[in-house]
Amino acid sequence: MAEDLLGWTEIDTGTCSVARAVEILGDRWTVLVLREVFNGVRRFGDIQTHIGVSRSVLAQRLATLKEQGVLERRPYQEPGDRVRHEYRLTPLGRGLQPVLVALNNFGDQFLSGPDGPPVLLRHADCGALVSAALVCADDHRVGPREIRLELGPGARPRA
């Protein structure tokens, strides 16, 4: 890889991690389904009622998330009841948590109504508000203009 010869605009963006992540994240409904599951709403009917989505749209989104390995469908049975299923995040699905927290922060900060946001995310340990913040592997807080783009091992020239 002649990294020094290529810049961002010269590389093929087909393998870009943002593009791939967006394929998984899907559309608006998918994000709302993930929000519900992260918030502990795991059953088809409960998700459907809380989001206000049609059964067919929800079924399609859940099937895709299952296919992609984001959610898994697990049977559960309450005493005296028939077997039902609930949806659980896989490790891949859990990996989307910072994305959802970042979306939530953004909405809180810029899009809340006059009363403020309907939900607060708190650190269970200390109670302080949680955000998805830019940090580096050396544990510095990273300012918005302090990110430098560098071509990685998977960079390929554009066709």
Add this chain to the structure above:
Amino acid sequence: MAEDLLGWTEIDTGTCSVARAVEILGDRWTVLVLREVFNGVRRFGDIQTHIGVSRSVLAQRLATLKEQGVLERRPYQEPGDRVRHEYRLTPLGRGLQPVLVALNNFGDQFLSGPDGPPVLLRHADCGALVSAALVCADDHRVGPREIRLELGPGARPRA
């Protein structure tokens, strides 16, 4: 607000910050357009070529982002050339940076090909890799299961 009487499933999710943020984030193309602008690609033709999107789709997404106040269109002129326009992030648009970094992290971690990701995000100061990490306002790192949901001032019962 009788916060103690309501849980997540009892509140109206219409004002949820994640839902509102997703409205701004739009679809796949919108995210890719934002990625380009964050990476310094600001002109219509350059964005179009690099993403590989049709002119009409790009024009529509840019118009929406401008309407929503995420991007602004600024004239610029190189000596001897006609006036052109470029797209710049507004403060609202800059607020989406943690979302894009989180998407990038997720793609790097779970969806990269065998060669690894095409792009690395480095802290300009120290060179270490950047991520969008869960932290709290008291500066603790927050583990994936250490977030507690609490109803906020804008919580309203479901209709």
